[in-house]
Amino acid sequence: MRTLWATIKYYKVQLGAIGVCLIALFVFFSYQSHKKAAMTSDLVEIVESGVKEAKKAKPSTSNTQDVVTGAETSSKTEVEEPSESSLEELPASEDAQPVIQEVGQLTEGERPTAESIKQAQENFDQVKDDILGTIQIPSIALEMAILQGDSFEKMLYGACTVLPKQKMGQGNYVLAAHNAGVDGLMFSSLPAVEVGETITIRDRANHTYTYSVKEKKHVDMTDTSMLNLTRKPTLTLITCDQATKTDGRIVVIAELV
Known part of the structure; x- marks a missing residue:
């Protein structure tokens, strides 16, 4: 017992x-x-403030001097409207080589965190001159800024251009953004985008370009084929396949409609 x-x-x-x-x-x-x-919740609210900045018109200004009074005057240059030809398919050169430009921030090394993104977004004024417009993907409830350049720091603010001299609605418009491991933040939810869904990009003159997703694939980071010239106006989105250090990439390819 x-x-x-x-x-x-x-x-x-x-x-x-x-x-x-x-x-x-x-x-x-x-x-x-x-x-x-x-x-x-905090990040969504902060990113929305960046989107508001990206939606503001960005007229260029130039200062001239009055020949009589000598006083400086400021004049605004109207943003050029896209011509009909700018929306036509662009021929791809048969001997064109892929543009091999390392997107170092998506390959290895330091990884973004929700905290680092939040800190950057709170100081959006630092990159406001590099803002080109916005990207919107309704299926994953995403809207964020597009910026010129692809540095690690720039990608803490939004999607960044990868190729030089990219133009919305023309050729292969390539954007890269971080996978932060938080649904709806940056390109973290890009793997959930499906073929047939729409993606819209908009410049700061409020010109809108809508694309339909034609392909989604998983590739190795050494694969640069998605940077090739395209015959049809194309939008290519790139992000890491996970939030931690990885060699895999998720690529979404869409065509202008």
Whole structure:
């Protein structure tokens, strides 16, 4: 009988310890979930402020001097409207070589965090001169700024151009953005985009270009075929296949409609 009670007491202690551990784990994961939800909410709000900046018109200005008074005057240059020919298919040169431009920020090394993105977004004024417009993907509830250049820092603010002298609605318009591991943030949800869905990009003169997704693929980071010239006006989106260091890339290819 004494042995039986000792055994029961032993297992009661063990079960009690297990119960305490389970409660502690529940509290921990609940806290982490709440913390992530709060961070995501803050990020969505902050990114929206960047989108508002990207939607503002950006007229160029030049200062001239009045020949009579000598006073400087400022004149605005109207943004050129796209011509009909700018929306035509562009011929791809048969001997054109792929543009091999390393997107170093999507290959290896430092990885973005929700915190680093939040800190950058809070200082959006630092890159406002590099803003080209916005990209919107309704199927994943994404809208964010497009910026010129593809540095690690630039991609903390939005999607960045990869090829030199890119023009919206013409040729192969390639954009890269981080996978931050947070749904709806940057290109984290790009793998969820499906063929047939639409993507819209808009410049700061409010010219809109709508594309239909034709292909989604998983490639190695050494594959640069998606940077080739295209016969049809194409939009190519690139991101890492996971938030941690990886050699894999998700590529979404869409054509102008």
